[in-house]
Amino acid sequence: MPYCRKLAQALIVAACTLSTAAFAEPLQVIYPVEQGRDYKDSFPLEVLRLALEKSGQDFVIAPSQRTMTENRSRDILRNGTGEVTVAWYGTGAEFEHTLLPVRIPISRGLLGHRIFLIRDNQQPRFSEIRTIEDLAPLIGVQGIGWSDVEILEGAGLQIQTGEYDNLFSLIDRGRADYFSRGVNEAFAEYDQYRERDRHLAVEEDLVLIYPFAKLFFVSKKNRALHDAIYEGLVAAYDDGSYQRLFESHPTIRNVLERANLAQRRALYVDNPLMTPETLAIPARYWFSRPGT
Numbered sequence: 541m542p543y544c545r546k547l548a549q550a551l552i553v554a555a556c557t558l559s560t561a562a563f564a565e566p567l568q569v570i571y572p573v574e575q576g577r578d579y580k581d582s583f584p585l586e587v588l589r590l591a592l593e594k595s596g597q598d599f600v601i602a603p604s605q606r607t608m609t610e611n612r613s614r615d616i617l618r619n620g621t622g623e624v625t626v627a628w629y630g631t632g633a634e635f636e637h638t639l640l641p642v643r644i645p646i647s648r649g650l651l652g653h654r655i656f657l658i659r660d661n662q663q664p665r666f667s668e669i670r671t672i673e674d675l676a677p678l679i680g681v682q683g684i685g686w687s688d689v690e691i692l693e694g695a696g697l698q699i700q701t702g703e704y705d706n707l708f709s710l711i712d713r714g715r716a717d718y719f720s721r722g723v724n725e726a727f728a729e730y731d732q733y734r735e736r737d738r739h740l741a742v743e744e745d746l747v748l749i750y751p752f753a754k755l756f757f758v759s760k761k762n763r764a765l766h767d768a769i770y771e772g773l774v775a776a777y778d779d780g781s782y783q784r785l786f787e788s789h790p791t792i793r794n795v796l797e798r799a800n801l802a803q804r805r806a807l808y809v810d811n812p813l814m815t816p817e818t819l820a821i822p823a824r825y826w827f828s829r830p831g832t
Contacts, residue, residue, distance in 0.1 A: 566598035567765050570625045572613035573603045575705055583724065583791045584628045584646045588756065590785060591772030599768070609703070611685040614639070620759035626769070631755045632687040632813035640760045643818060644773045645753035648786065648827035651722035652752030652811070655799060657711055657730060658718050660741035666718070667745050672696065672807050678717035681707045687813055691750060692720065695809035712737035720748060727795040747804040750811040753818060777824065 569592060571585065592599045604624050608616075616624045618638050628646055629635055645651075658666060669675050676696050682689045683704045692699050700716055708729070710716040721729060726742055734740050758765045776782035786792055 564598070566600050567592070567768055568622065568625055569599050569601040569765065570604055570623065571601070572610075572616075572624045572627050573607050574610065574613075575607040575703070583789050584754065584756075586785060586789060587646050587773075587782070588626065588628075588769070590776050590781060591756075591769045593772065594775040594779075594781065595768040595772035597768045597772075609684060614685070614757075617757060617759050620761040625762060625765060626756055626758050628754050628756050630687040631753050631815075631818055632690070633815050634813075635687070635757060636815055636818070638760075639757040640762065640766050641818075642756040642758070642766055642769045642773070643821055644770065644777075644825050645755065645821065647722070647724050647754060647792070648825060649751070649753045650724045650792075650827045651754045652750050653723045653801065653827070654720045654748040654750075655723050655726050655804070656718040656720055656743035656746065656748075657708065657726060658741055658743045659711055659714050660739045662717065663741065663744060666743050669746060669807075670805065672809060675807065681710050681716045681719050683707065687752075688720065690813060691752070691809065691811050694812055695750075708733040708737045708740060712739045714739075718743065722754075723747070723799045723801065724792055724795055727798050728791045742798075745805055746807060747799075747801055748807045748809065750809045751814050751819065752811055753814075753821070755818075 569588070571588070589601065592601065604613075608624075610627075610629065613624050613627045614629070614635070617627060630651055631641060635641065656666065665678075672695055676698065678698070680692060680697055680699045682692065682699050682701055684701045686701075689699050689701060700710075702710065707716075707719050711719050730740060730742050756769050758769070773782065776785075
């Protein structure tokens with residue numbers, strides 16, 4: 541009789557477990573859409589999908605119902621309302637304190653290798669630059685609330701901020717001198733905006749380098765989504781599917797060919813925003829500049 545009772549109890553537990561799994565809600569994955577950004581072939585979005593698929597979790601992924609600034613999406617994530625459940629930002633200590641970071645760089649830290657969008661008649665001016673001090677008199681632009689602002693200003697550079705979609709026109713009209721972009725961003729943005737801003741060009745000689753990573757962030761209330769993304773990214777690295785995506789995705793492959801990083805003069809600056817935890821991310825998740 542005791543055996544039968546134990547067997548019955550085990551069957552009940554198993555049935556409850558199966559029932560719970562069968563009716564478990566899929567992860568709700570809602571990412572923010574910023575005005576002017578084209579997410580159709582977004583590398584971070586492809587990495588997010590890959591990670592979720594590799595996690596083994598059921599999920600539903602969709603864009604936010606309205607466009608918003610980066611500051612707004614961070615506020616929504618902090619509040620945990622569900623309007624946005626995941627976003628990707630260049631990381632910093634404040635972000636990592638108020639949100640829950642997934643500490644594997646989305647593009648292997650390539651965001652910290654910066655090249656410039658400039659006005660097409662200004663290349664000779666940039667070809668003369670040899671040091672950060674040479675760059676300091678020029679005016680750079682960045683988006684409102686971006687981590688890069690504090691990094692660049694900390695290096696002694698002059699930075700103006702504005703809405704993302706307007707920054708390209710500031711360069712095109714000569715109202716600012718350069719727009720520092722991750723090497724994986726610059727050419728895609730140039731291709732997207734050059735019809736509208738016809739004097740836009742990609743600077744040819746320089747690469748500005750600092751430790752930096754774009755990470756996925758979720759609300760501190762959403763550990764389940766954090767764990768799914770993290771575990772999925774680890775699995776994607778382990779089975780080689782992340783590296784295949786990195787090497788084949790046009791916004792990575794094409795720009796590395798077009799950027800010619802090994803031939804550029806490197807300007808190095810510190811990043812005071814990087815936390816010890818992010819700096820401790822294992823080397824296999826980071827990109828190294830050719831020739832270094």
